[in-house]
Amino acid sequence: MINKTVRDLAEAMQGIADGSTVLVGGFGSVGQPDALIEALIEQGATDLTIVANNAGTGRTGLARLMELGRVRRIICSFPRSVGSVVFEELYKAGKLELEIVPQGTLAERMRAAGAGVPAFYTPTGYGTLLAEGKPTAEFNGKPCVLEMALPGDVALIQAHKADRWGNLTYRRSGRNFNPVMAMASRLTIAQVDEIEPLGSLDPEAIVTPGIFVDRVIRIGV
Template identity: 90%
Template sequence: MINKIVRDMAEAMQGIADGSTVLVGGFGSVGQPDALIEGLIEQGATDLTVVANNAGTGRVGLAKLMELGRVRKIICSFPRSAGSVVFEELYKAGKLELEIVPQGTLAERMRAAGAGVPAFYTPTGYGTLLTEGKPTAEFDGTPCVLEKALPGDVALIQAHHADRWGNLTYRRSGRNFNPVMAMAAKLAVAQVDEVEPLGTLDPEAVVTPGIFVGRVIRVPLAAG
């Protein structure tokens, strides 16, 4: 019997190794798997490469993971945003590597990884410092740059509902990067609001099929 629902956070984080590339869902705080990030902090993996939309805010969640010295490199679109104090401190001190990737390119690099496409050409970033040294080509008069797929060892994602097979639905803008990250990782761990009985999820509402999900943990929404 397939049952991807794990008993606790320790089981959800089991086997995440030092040096892993970890894809972290969310657009700012929306759709961000805060409980899973705290679980990763507790689990102890270090020397991580983190892929996320931004570099965290305040001193909680992703920022806390970085402040504890557990992140070697971050790949993101918006490293500086309101409250990104930890990133700025670490980067200025030379304690954190940074790779900036345009947001659409970041999403497509992970989508390509999930689809088995090793690389693709895009006009985004052509001729800028972000793409310096990368192969280029011209298509119908448009200069483009070659971008490689971006797979992950682990994806930490947030969804709305799941069943025991790992099929996932999302709530509005909480969808954002989460589906492509689930596809791009060897192991996707999903934090969900509710677990529904098998067969009750509307198939038309399932965005991430269970084949892309390894583990599911229910983290109920806070009251109020």
């Protein structure tokens, strides 16, 4: 019997190794798996590469993980935002590596990883500092830059509903980066509001099929 639900957050975090690349869903605080981030802090993995839309705010969640010295590198679109004090402190001190990726390119790099596409060309970023050192080519008269797929060792995502097979639905803008991160990762852990009986989710509403999900934990709202 397939049952991907786990008993607690400690079980959900089992096996996350030092040096992992961790994809963290969310657009700001919307769709962000806060409980899973806190559980990763408790779990203890270090020397992490974090992939997220932004670099955290305040001194909780992602910011707390960085403040504890557990993050070596962050790949994101918006490292500076209101309240990104921890990122700014660490980056200025040379204690944190940063790779800035345009938001659409970030999503496409992960989507490509999930689809088995090793790299793709895009006009985004051509002629800027973001394209330095990358191969370029011209297509139909438009110069483009080569971007590599971005797979993760672990994805921490948030969804609205799940069943025990790991099929996921999302609620409105909470969907954001979560589906592509689930596809791009070797181990996907989903924090959900509700776990429904098998067969009760509308198949047309399932965005992430269970084949992309390894562990599910109900956190509730």
